[in-house]
Amino acid sequence: GESVGLHLPTLSVQEGDNSIINCAYSNSASDYFIWYKQESGKGPQFIIDIRSNMDKRQGQRVTVLLNKTVKHLSLQIAATQPGDSAVYFCAEKGAAGNKLTFGGGTRVLVKP
Amino acid sequence: NAGVMQNPRHLVRRRGQEARLRCSPMKGHSHVYWYRQLPEEGLKFMVYLQKENIIDESGMPKERFSAEFPKEGPSILRIQQVVRGDSAAYFCASSPGPDLGQFFGPGTRLTVL
Numbered sequence: 053g054e055s056v057g058l059h060l061p062t063l064s065v066q067e068g069d070n071s072i073i074n075c076a077y078s079n080s081a082s083d084y085f086i087w088y089k090q091e092s093g094k095g096p097q098f099i100i101d102i103r104s105n106m107d108k109r110q111g112q113r114v115t116v117l118l119n120k121t122v123k124h125l126s127l128q129i130a131a132t133q134p135g136d137s138a139v140y141f142c143a144e145k146g147a148a149g150n151k152l153t154f155g156g157g158t159r160v161l162v163k164p
Numbered sequence: 165n166a167g168v169m170q171n172p173r174h175l176v177r178r179r180g181q182e183a184r185l186r187c188s189p190m191k192g193h194s195h196v197y198w199y200r201q202l203p204e205e206g207l208k209f210m211v212y213l214q215k216e217n218i219i220d221e222s223g224m225p226k227e228r229f230s231a232e233f234p235k236e237g238p239s240i241l242r243i244q245q246v247v248r249g250d251s252a253a254y255f256c257a258s259s260p261g262p263d264l265g266q267f268f269g270p271g272t273r274l275t276v277l
Contacts, residue, residue, distance in 0.1 A: 084263065086265060086266070088268075095168075095170075095255050095268035095269050095270045095271045096207065096255070096268045097268070098265055098266075098267055098268075101265050141206055141207070143207075145263075149220055149222075150195070150212055150219070150220065150262050150263065151197065151212055151220060151222070151223065152197075152199075152207075152209060152266060153209070154199075154206035154207045154208070155206055156205065156206050157204075157205070157206055
């Protein structure tokens with residue numbers, strides 16, 4: 053079955069440093085991936101997405117890398133700020149259907 | 165430009181009662197998805213709808229749960245005869261098309277006493 057998992061449940065980062073959040077997925081047929089940020093009591097917030105025909109995509113302070121060979125996805129946050137403290141989820145969509153399968157989440161704590 | 169709207173934000177029900185959760189998608193979005201989230205866990209897909217059609221309900225429990233997205237009005241997730249295990253946050257997402265990013269609402273937190 054499809055599954056998405058994360059290596060690190062909690063990541064502590066010093067303010068100003070870069071953060072890297074990792075995600076492994078098992079469905080080699082997945083063709084679309086999204087990173088979400090969820091703050092306490094709120095809904096997931098879309099950060100950045102990437103399709104399977106790409107291996108890198110950049111946004112504002114964020115970069116997503118996709119390695120299809122080892123089925124690995126990562127989110128890099130540059131110059132991490134206190135407002136980046138949240139739980140981050142990766143989600144993948146299989147080639148068939150439109151439902152997203154979410155990983156368990158990584159909590160990012162930014163230390164001042 | 166309003167995002168996805170959900171109401172109520174918090175809902176308390178006693179066992180055996182019915183819960184109705186509403187979702188209004190973003191303007192221009194005709195694809196709606198419902199997900200459930202337990203504390204400290206990721207979201208689990210429940211159902212995917214387009215206007216007047218259920219496209220994928222593979223994540224929906226077979227009994228007590230139903231969803232609709234009428235031609236006019238919000239999408240409704242209905243849970244009949246709620247049990248304590250139904251307590252969770254229910255999130256709605258919408259997208260403008262079937263293969264595009266899904267944007268989430270603030271969720272409805274259901275508590276069953």
